[in-house]
Amino acid sequence: MTTHQQLASPIAPTWCPGCGDFGIWTAFKDAAVQEGWDNTNTVMVAGIGCHGHINNFVKLSSFEGLHGRPLPVAAGIKMANHKLNVFVFTGDGDALAEGGNHFIHAARRNQNLTVILHDNAIYGLTTGQTSPRSPKGFKSKSTPQGNIEEPLQPLSLALTAGATWLARGYAGDIPGLMDLIIRANAHPGFAVIQVLQPCVTFNQVYTHIFFQRNMYRLSKDHDVTSKTAAYAKLLEWGEKQIPIGIFYQVREPTYEEQIKQLAKRTLVSAGAPKRDISRVLKKFI
Amino acid sequence: MRPFVFKIGGEAGFGIMSAGLTFSKIATRSGYSVFNYSEYPSLIRGGHNLMQVTISKAVARAPYQHTDFLVALNQETIDRHQSELAPASGIVFDSDKNLDLKGLRSGINKFSLPLNQIAREVGGSLLMRNTVALGASVALLGGDLAILKQLISEEFAKKSEQIVAENHKTAEAGYKAALTKYKKFVRPVLKPLSKVKPQIVLTGNDAVALGAIAAGMQFASIYPMTPTSNILAILAAYQEEFGYIYKQPEDEISAINMAIGAAYAGARAMTATAGGGFCLMTEGYGLSGITETPLVIIEGMRPGPATGLPTWTEQGDLQFVLRAHQSDFPRIVLAPGDIQECFEMTRQAFNLAEKYQTPVVVMIDKHLCEGFTSLAPFIGKDFQIERGKLVLKKQANYERYALARDGISLRSIPGLGNNVIANSDEHDTRGYSNEEIENRNSQMEKRMQKLVTCAREDMPAPKFYGHKDAAITIVSWGSNKGAILEALPNLKDVNFLQLDWLNPFPAQAVAKILGRARQILNIECNYSGQMRGWIAEQTGIKINHSFLKYDGRPMYPEEVVREVKKVLKR
Structure with a gap:
């Protein structure tokens, strides 16, 4: 059993008051308490950006790596010990700009990872530049004349690349987000939650009010097994047109399930064995 | 003793490399030591391929510039290599092809044989030309045809008996044709010796991969890049048998980060790349340093910058590997000098990485990666896995x-x-x-x-060869070791300091040896004398004589002898 007290780190959060990261942090800890995630079974991996600080604020084993690279680190952890719950905290700049290639290929691999994409559509930690999620026309320190590039849609991208579980949540809806985090982790395969996360300091477009006015829940009739239905819903974005919930969920063999070496045990549980290579050497004679 | 040098050349895609390897195994199975060196362009078909085999009753350690026996399967081989033919050497070529031999010096034995015709008529395919040439070479060099036939049987074991039989017939036909026409020219180069111990014939890439397997490596993520790609080929092939994972990642950035993730989770982990791939890995290099995550990195050097000469050799990454990444972190950098050391230092690298919880780079170059040597089969009992704290x-x-x-x-x-x-x-x-x-x-x-x-x-004293006192002390590192050790018996009053621990650096020991040297000759394969600079930084000793080579070709014993004589004349 995990308690909130056990998850309490000695470091107080350093996010701006009102930051969406607080909601994600709280939802994750609530999920951990409900599911019993602790240092015997769980690892948090983060990239660099405001999101990445989360590792300091939860007392769980964690790896804060380089900007854009949490997915490869998580991939290595998962292959070495596939019994661990591995959560990847990443941002829109982290996952879609610096780490875009990793994002595509991680989805393709269908590793059993849960990706929590803190999507604030801005670079917050570097004090406000346009990100791959910023809308067209967006004015920031890097685009004072307005952004002339189209924003990326991360869930459509992940769907195309081969992810098997896709959802969108909102940092202001802690119980809803907690539920998505639990479901994503329970899904065997590559699961992405795009979390709409207002940056109260640098993004005056995607605010709490903006999201609350324009979000709606996917209906119960939405067919989560249909790629076509998922694409159709993911095309929506704008006034009264931001669906949240689970877009896509199919069961495909995970990467780890297809590796024979992992059929009986984890790599790490085997230890680092000294091996007799004399049989292989015969082939070189 | 001057070793015998066999070369076979032809168009890429016609089995030149496999013929060269087979030839070298005929030599090792007859009791000789070999060193194979190959040259090829960055192409799959077309272009010129060459494999040379140095054969010696003693230990063969390097390629040579001279040639004693040349198998020329096309005109380009003749044009490029005829000037290397030593007096009384021989050249095998196709009698049907109207090849231009006008540039050939006198005193060279011409072995004109219908290679293509035999390949087509006996083997049923022009692709069998290399088999005909092997048969003829075995005949002219006094070898045992049965050994060649055995090697053919092993090579095609997984294919049909018919294919084996066709190859046997083709090799026999080449053997007979050569013997019939040129019996009095036979030299006993491959004559089986009375005592033949089993020898493995393998590349530095093979040795690195086998060293990693032996050392309990559990996870390797490697993106393909010449000259280290064959490391991943070996690792991928044996992963299920030994229970580790080889993962092909999307790029080198992912490769190093995956390995770091696996190592953090507790697996012995590695990656391998060439200099260009290591450029992408530099941020992960420091990540391993500050997170104190054990990691073994194999860095295979080739001439740069950028794409450079993709399939050739250089030692131009030394200062890069010593400095790569911002700020300071502890990095252990090792440089094996031969293929035995590739195996041993890779094994050791895994122990060092875990003991010191930091990246360990094993620097090799194309010449080590893809050169073959014959060795006594590796043994395991001299190694224990140590995982530190x-x-x-x-x-x-x-x-x-x-x-x-x-x-x-x-x-x-x-x-x-x-x-x-x-x-x-x-x-x-x-x-x-x-x-x-x-x-x-x-x-x-x-x-x-x-x-x-x-x-x-953990750091040993540097390796030192020859008398303590000599007129010239050669200092060098990496694959140059082979050419220098081949040259030493031909030089009076020369000794050799081989640097294999580059960081930490045995500064005191090096300062002592170089401090007492009468003359120092630094030999390395890069433009700027990167080791010379590192020695100066570590010991304060300035070296005045250097032989620096950056043409993509490996160091040859002949060049070492020439350069030593130059310094002596000064």
Whole structure:
């Protein structure tokens, strides 16, 4: 059993008051308490950006790596010990700009990872530049004349690349987000939650009010097994047109399930064995 | 004794490399030592391929510039290599092809044989030309046809008996044709010796891969790049048998980060690349350093910058590997000088990485990666796996980066109940981000202390060959070792200092040896004398004579002899 007290780190959060990261942090800890995630079974991996600080604020084993690279680190952890719950905290700049290639290929691999994409559509930690999620026309320190590039849609991208579980949540809806985090982790395969996360300091477009006015829940009739239905819903974005919930969920063999070496045990549980290579050497004679 | 040099050349795609390897195994199975060197362009078909085999009753360690026996399967081979033919040497060529031999010097034996015709009529395909040539070469060099036929049987064991039989017939036909026409020219180069011990014939890439397997490597993520791609081919092939994972990642950035992730989770992990791939890995290199995650990196050098000469050799990455990444972190850098050392140092690298919880780079070059040598089969009993301060039980009040006099904290892994934090931000003893002055200083000093501990506990004295006192001391590193050791018996009054630990660096020992040297000749394959600079930085000794080579070709014994004589004349 995990308690909130056990998850309490000695470091107080350093996010701006009102930051969406607080909601994600709280939802994750609530999920951990409900599911019993602790240092015997769980690892948090983060990239660099405001999101990445989360590792300091939860007392769980964690790896804060380089900007854009949490997915490869998580991939290595998962292959070495596939019994661990591995959560990847990443941002829109982290996952879609610096780490875009990793994002595509991680989805393709269908590793059993849960990706929590803190999507604030801005670079917050570097004090406000346009990100791959910023809308067209967006004015920031890097685009004072307005952004002339189209924003990326991360869930459509992940769907195309081969992810098997896709959802969108909102940092202001802690119980809803907690539920998505639990479901994503329970899904065997590559699961992405795009979390709409207002940056109260640098993004005056995607605010709490903006999201609350324009979000709606996917209906119960939405067919989560249909790629076509998922694409159709993911095309929506704008006034009264931001669906949240689970877009896509199919069961495909995970990467780890297809590796024979992992059929009986984890790599790490085997230890680092000294091996007799004399049989292989015969082939070189 | 001057070794015998066999070369076979032809168009890429016609089995030149496999013929050269087969030829070298005929030699080893007859009791000789070999060193194979290949040249090829960055193409799959077309272009010129060459494999040369140095054959010696003693130990063969390097390719030579001269040629004693040349198999020329096309005109280009003749044009490129006829000037290398030594007096009384021989050249095998196709009698049907109207080849231009006008440039050939007198005194060279011409073996004109219908290679194409035999390949087509007996073997049923022009692709069998290399088999005909092998049969003829075995005949003219006094070899045992049965050994060639045995090698053919092994090579095609997985294919049909018919294919084996066709190849046998083709080799026999080449053998007979040569013997019938040129019996009095036969030289006993491959004559089986009375005592034949089993020898393995393998590349540096093979040796690195086998060293990793032997050392208990559990996870390798490697993106393909010449000259180290064959490491991944070996690792991929044996992963299910030995229970480790080889993963092909999307790029080198992912390769190093995956390996770091696996190592953090507790697996012995590695990656391998060439200089260009290492450019992409530099940020991960420092990540391994600050998170104190053990990692073995194989760095295979080729001439750069950028794409450079993709399939040729150089030693131009030394200063890059010593400096890559911003700021300071402890890096252990090793440079094997031959293929035996590739095996041993790779094994050792895994122990060092875990003991010091830091990246260990094994620097090799194309010449080591893809050159073959014959060796006694590797043994395992001289090696033990040492995992350093690895804690696999729950510890009370565990702190990942606790201060320690030797610089090495207890390392635990996730999933055991300990709170194991790896953090690329500067961090406190627990792993939480921390920017305070005292903490920064103590963590930086703790990390860097590891190099001091390593130098004290693990770094051996550099290797030294020859008499203590000599007119010239050669200093060199990496694959040049082979050519220098081949040259030494031909030189009076010369000794050789081989540097194989580059960081930490045995500065005192090197200063002592070079300090007493009468003349120093630095030999390396790069433009700027990168080792010369490193020696100066580490010891204060300035070296006046250098032979620097950056044409993509390996060091030849003939060049070493020439350069030593130049210094002596000055």
